[in-house]
Amino acid sequence: MSLPLPDLTSTAQVSFRYIADHATPAGADRTPVAAILSGPDTATAGAVLGLHGFRWTGETTLVLARIDRDEHHHTEAAADVLRAQGIAVTLSPRLRHAIDTDWCFTVFPGMDHVDRADIRELAAAAQQIHDGITSGRLVVHAHAHDPNGTTVALATYLGGKTVELSGQDHLRHITATYPDLTVAQALAQFQQRHPTTVRPGPAPATDTEQAIAAAFTPTAPAPSAPAPDPAVPVEPVVETVPVYAADPGDHEQVLNHFFDQHGAWDKVRTWSDETTLASHETLAQRVEFVHDSVHDDVAWTLAAYDSPVSDRRWHATATRTTPAELITALLDAFDRDGTSTGPAAVTEQTLTRITRPLADAGWQPVIDGSSVTWTAPDHGAFLRFDARAYGRPDSPLPTWTLRGLHAGATAPAWTMGLSRDTPEAVLDTLAFDLAHQTGTRLAQTTPPAVQAQVTGLPPTPPASTRPSAHR
Known part of the structure; x- marks a missing residue:
């Protein structure tokens, strides 16, 4: 089997995802989209x-x-232009799913008889009005409520015409223009039409307008740390790293959060308090968590079945040292897509599609006998597909292996394994993350005793005594 290497014609890369992507449930109102640029040349992007x-x-x-909450459509348009410029583009799984779903008929109720392009044209006009107001190009003099309770306003474009507006957010539109009147004359007429409800200035910002303003608020740079005082105990230093290099985190908290966020799952009593079993209401999906597992022990086992009494269709395992963010992503994907069927056949096209986020981020694929391994640019993790295990349904070896190496003093090697019939949507989520x-993770300069206290794990033994990362 041959596998083409990534062929990027530009050094710039852009990854798109919803802000708070994992916290956004399917079908919820759209959230702002973040574009993360990487590479030495990002000016064009x-x-x-x-x-x-x-x-x-x-x-x-x-x-x-956007005021019309149609960020995913305009993100797709930007992505198409970026790709045409030779820039690598990655879309998060939720964002790609939203691109293929209907948007306008839920945002514009009662307009299902109107062409979608026409609706987007109306939304674009409302967006232009919103941008004009927020940028100061369109000055609102007064607002009021008409007899139907609709918010109306009088505004003037800088150096241009005076207009009357009706509605709010994506429903705001221009209802009249006054090219022959001065601002004072237009305002006098506006006050005559709404004598009891007129108020000076723009109407109070709507929830959507406030959310947009908050999303556009620049991220403040972190303040510089003061010089350390030798008399004061050293506080642990936390650094942001790729997820595969993160500390294991609190797996107990991950389990509790899973039960809180997913109401279709029940906690099942077992013969031992050392293990918690979560069962889906369909009885066709189960999660097992071993509380007293340490380091390389398998702490998590997920299994999906065709029915409550059938054989296991597919399963996944993860060690106690797996970063909590990846465990959360796996559990969320298992709840959302766990009953989906796996790929009918794993071909070169299937592998390319599943690992596209890795290729876009510079992970390099290498074929070694019956396996293909994608390795992170910093060699801190890899994803491996084992064709031999895939060809043997009864093989005890995982078809897909995700592994993080010894990235830090408190981030020992971790392993996640998935069987041959794992749904492609689950693999896609893990690859993107x-x-x-x-x-x-705690900076490696932090003393081991402090690291152990913060992570809840024993101090990592020296490299000469701890188990090998490639057992």
Whole structure:
């Protein structure tokens, strides 16, 4: 089997994802989209994103937040232009799913008889009005409520015409223009039509307008740390790292959060308090967590069945040292896509599709006998597909192996294994997180005793005494 290496014609890379991607349930209101730029040459990418409404909020981050909540459509348009420029683009799984779903008929109720392009044209006009007001190009003099309770306003474009507006957010539109009247004359007529409800200035910001303003708020740089005082105990230093290099975190908290966020799962009593079993209401999905597991022990086992009495269709395992962010991603994907069927056949096209986020982030694939391994640019983790295990349904070896190496003093090697019939959507989520998600870990300068106290794990033994990362 041959596998083409990534062929990027530009050194710039852009990854798109919803802000708080994992916290956004399927079907919820759209959230702003963040574009994360990487690579030494990002000027072209930043210019393209700016033309599509993205605004800089950090040194490498731009955000798109629209009044019509149609960020995913305009993100796709920007992505197409970026790809045409030879720039590598990655879309998070939730964002790619949203691109293929209907948007306008839920945002514009009662307009299902109107063409979607026409609705987007109306939304674009409302967006232009919103941008004019927020940028100061359109000055609102007064607002009021008409007899139907609709918010109306009188405003003037700088150096241009005076207009009357009706509605709010994506429903706001121009109802009248006054090219022959001065601002004072137009305002006098506006006050005559709404004598009891007229108020000076713009109407109070709506929830959507406040959310957009918050999304565009630049990320403040971290304040510089003061010089350490020898008389004061050293506080642990936390650094942001790729998710595969993160500390294991609190797996007990991950389990509790899973039960809190997913109401279809019940906690099942077992013969021992050392293990918690979570069962889906369909009885076709189960999660097992071993509380007293340590280091390389398997702490998590997930299994999906065709029915409550059938054989296991597919399963996944993860060690206690796996970063909590990846465990959360696996559990969320298992709840959302766990009953989906796996790929009918794993071909070169299947592998390319599943590992596209890794290729876009610079992970290099290498074929070694019957396996293909994608390795992170810093060699801190890899994803491996074992064709021999895939060809033997009864093989005890995992078809897919995710592994983080010894990235830090408190981040020992971790392993996640998935069987041959794992749904492609689950693999896609994990690949995206490996490529683009971040986590935290204690800086390696922190004393081992402090590290153990914060992570809840024993201090990591010296390299000469701890188990090998490649057993």
